[in-house]
Amino acid sequence: MPSTATEKILARAANLNKVRYDNIIECKVDLTWMTANHFLIFKETFDQIGSNIWNKEKVKLIIDHFIPPRTEAQAKACKAIQDFANKQNVELITDGIKHQIFRERGWAVPGIIMAGNDSHTNTSGAFGAFAAALGPTETALIFSNGKMWFKVPQTIQINLEGGPLHKYITARDLGMEIFRRIESKSAIYAQYKTIEITGPALKYLNISDRMTLANLSTELGAKNCFIEPDSVIEEHVKSFNSTFQHSCYFFKSDEDAEFFDKITINLDSVDSPLIARPASPTNIVDIKKVEGIKLDQVFIGSCLNSHLEDLRLAANILQGKKINPQTRFIVTPSSRKIYIDALQEGIIKILSETGAIISTPGCSACVGLEGVLSDEQICFSTSPRNYIGRMGSNKAKIYLGSPAVAAMSALSGQITNPQRIKEY
Amino acid sequence: MNGKVWKFGECIDTDVIAPAKYIRLEPEEYSQYMMKPLMPEFAKKVSYGDYIVGGENFGMGSSREQAVLGLQILGIKGVIAKSFGRVFFRNAINRGLPVLIFKEKRDYNRLVTGDFIELDFINGIIINKITKEQIHTNRMPSFLCDILKEGGAIKYYNKFKTVD
Numbered sequence: 349m350p351s352t353a354t355e356k357i358l359a360r361a362a363n364l365n366k367v368r369y370d371n372i373i374e375c376k377v378d379l380t381w382m383t384a385n386h387f388l389i390f391k392e393t394f395d396q397i398g399s400n401i402w403n404k405e406k407v408k409l410i411i412d413h414f415i416p417p418r419t420e421a422q423a424k425a426c427k428a429i430q431d432f433a434n435k436q437n438v439e440l441i442t443d444g445i446k447h448q449i450f451r452e453r454g455w456a457v458p459g460i461i462m463a464g465n466d467s468h469t470n471t472s473g474a475f476g477a478f479a480a481a482l483g484p485t486e487t488a489l490i491f492s493n494g495k496m497w498f499k500v501p502q503t504i505q506i507n508l509e510g511g512p513l514h515k516y517i518t519a520r521d522l523g524m525e526i527f528r529r530i531e532s533k534s535a536i537y538a539q540y541k542t543i544e545i546t547g548p549a550l551k552y553l554n555i556s557d558r559m560t561l562a563n564l565s566t567e568l569g570a571k572n573c574f575i576e577p578d579s580v581i582e583e584h585v586k587s588f589n590s591t592f593q594h595s596c597y598f599f600k601s602d603e604d605a606e607f608f609d610k611i612t613i614n615l616d617s618v619d620s621p622l623i624a625r626p627a628s629p630t631n632i633v634d635i636k637k638v639e640g641i642k643l644d645q646v647f648i649g650s651c652l653n654s655h656l657e658d659l660r661l662a663a664n665i666l667q668g669k670k671i672n673p674q675t676r677f678i679v680t681p682s683s684r685k686i687y688i689d690a691l692q693e694g695i696i697k698i699l700s701e702t703g704a705i706i707s708t709p710g711c712s713a714c715v716g717l718e719g720v721l722s723d724e725q726i727c728f729s730t731s732p733r734n735y736i737g738r739m740g741s742n743k744a745k746i747y748l749g750s751p752a753v754a755a756m757s758a759l760s761g762q763i764t765n766p767q768r769i770k771e772y
Numbered sequence: 773m774n775g776k777v778w779k780f781g782e783c784i785d786t787d788v789i790a791p792a793k794y795i796r797l798e799p800e801e802y803s804q805y806m807m808k809p810l811m812p813e814f815a816k817k818v819s820y821g822d823y824i825v826g827g828e829n830f831g832m833g834s835s836r837e838q839a840v841l842g843l844q845i846l847g848i849k850g851v852i853a854k855s856f857g858r859v860f861f862r863n864a865i866n867r868g869l870p871v872l873i874f875k876e877k878r879d880y881n882r883l884v885t886g887d888f889i890e891l892d893f894i895n896g897i898i899i900n901k902i903t904k905e906q907i908h909t910n911r912m913p914s915f916l917c918d919i920l921k922e923g924g925a926i927k928y929y930n931k932f933k934t935v936d
Contacts, residue, residue, distance in 0.1 A: 372913050372915050372916070386835070386836065386837060389837050389838075389841070393926055396926050396930070397926060397929060397930060419796065421796035421797065422796060425796070465835055466835055467833065467834050467835040467859055481835050481858075481859050482835065482859065482862060483835055483837045483840075483859055483862055483863035483866060484835075484837050485837060485863065485866045485867060485924075485925060485926065486862060486863075486866045486925060489866075489925055489926070489929055492929075493929070497915065499913075535782075535783070535828060535829070536828050536829055536855055539828075539829060539855055539858070540858055569829060569832060569857065569858065571858055628783070715792050715834075716792055716793060733787070733833065733834075735785045735787040735788070735833060736787065736788065736809045737787055737788075737791050737792070737793070737809050738787050738792070740793070742808075742809045
């Protein structure tokens, strides 16, 4: 019987011939992780089930939110996870945001089940994995028994055509175009579902672009994102040699599989940057509607848009210029590797000379860990969320969009279309 | 169990339910800030045994389990919504907090803050204790009901743990 790729991945992990949407199944998990920010809840559960770690190669411990800790409460959580890592003899990773680490270490591979604590787990769907977010209690249960229950989702297939993207239009804008198309049907159209991305234009999207699209699927309420793995992913996987590369599966949806919906998007049709207005990441408008809004802060960072390509794009726009002195500009590479690569390429120097604050790789201002906003302040950010109070004051406002818009807006001190770069 | 209804609107996210700036405090402390951005007086006014009614996508956003734990500390015994953010839903089941979805979305309009209701989560029935009206929710899949009956996934897996 025909199946979607996600059904195939889940069926394999549940050791079943076939699964169908709405089935509740128990799957073997291939990779799980815990981070410092919710560690105390995790530890309480882990102690209650009085257990050992089921497989030390498949569980990862990470500090990415509180790196370095900025309050005593954060320090307490970091110490607790460090003690746990020492006791369990598991490496504690502090090299960046987990989704980027999974890429850099070759742990995100096609066809495996990745489930752990972080709502942006969907990001690893960029590699063709089934990657879904869990809470800390159930993550503790996986640490002990390697299994977890899932409801099999229906799939919305998005077929990408045309391309490549226009100059200064990024995968972030394409992702927000997907928001626009899906939310025109209903605000909960993709809730609990798989967003599958396929089509001839995938060849124009590099791994960072794909991670951007997969990450964004979280904000639609999607359970996971599946980007059909192609030769780009195959080459990436081949460059590593570990347990994960030897157990990956290049699944594809059958053409006659049952889909919830199919949507086609032409990359050429995205001709103007898109922006998410406060206070919802899917509150999308064309940049024309918000151009000129004065900014107190611009943030390039987070698991969504702080890839090396994003920083490079910002540096290209800002090279030799000075940002608006009224605007605080924070740039946080999402990993240590990106930081080092950006240093070697001269990107960090360019950005720093424009007036940017270069911050420690990690989650940073996205969730108000630094770069906190006061009442009435306005921030433009490349991070995923702009909910009320996300970056500090409940009276602050956050606009979201691409790193190109962020760089141009830091320069002018107001939301500005990078397609107008010649005027600056 | 009987309790009062606290009704909220559409798409209530976890940054509202359990604001990030307080969740590093001890549970008894951060629970005092639940719903603060929308309803600052919520934690003070809510009583043990009360219920929350929400619109679409209740609990969307971050995976923070404090959104569930804080409500439980305040005594909330169930959440009924048009739909849930999926990690909030999972956290609630795993922590033993019944989360039910209206069978008919329009029934959301039949409940208001202050209503006194009884919730039978196994059969998916809400009874308005004043008007005696019944409202139906979707029946919970039996596996999830089993977890809830045990009081959450920790107790469930401790009882039925299988290792292979």
